[in-house]
Amino acid sequence: MRMKSKKLKRWNLPAYGEKLDCIKAKPYPILFGFLVFGAGLISLNQKVIGIAILVLACYQISINNNQVLCEFYDRYVVFYNSQDSDDCYILFWQDVAQWQYQRGWMQDTLHVLLKDGTKLDFTSLSRRKVEHYFRTYAAELEMPLIKTHI
Numbered sequence: 568m569r570m571k572s573k574k575l576k577r578w579n580l581p582a583y584g585e586k587l588d589c590i591k592a593k594p595y596p597i598l599f600g601f602l603v604f605g606a607g608l609i610s611l612n613q614k615v616i617g618i619a620i621l622v623l624a625c626y627q628i629s630i631n632n633n634q635v636l637c638e639f640y641d642r643y644v645v646f647y648n649s650q651d652s653d654d655c656y657i658l659f660w661q662d663v664a665q666w667q668y669q670r671g672w673m674q675d676t677l678h679v680l681l682k683d684g685t686k687l688d689f690t691s692l693s694r695r696k697v698e699h700y701f702r703t704y705a706a707e708l709e710m711p712l713i714k715t716h717i
Contacts, residue, residue, distance in 0.1 A: 677689045
């Protein structure tokens, strides 16, 4: 079976397909929540902690790069490599055999099994978006999450 999903360079991405959504690196609602929390601490006479939180939140909002981590299209999804900005992985919905979203302590992981037996793992920042599109385009292929007890 010939797989269309593969690792490639950004400039080689196909021009077809309707872009549906994307996931970016900055979680703006959380950062603005920290701004409000920091201002609240300042008003409650916790000035040092409040100013520190405000400075960190402002730094994250203004200085850090808001790169695109993942883009969803009607025929495929593109996962961008955070270490090398030129590399990405294009995953066509038709090539997915099974998928599973697993929550972790520090980061979430999307496990994908392709029809040729290749196993792929992608780090994720937005469980809601990833599960929504995978359930829309690869619904019957979701693997049940097996809980292990230690």
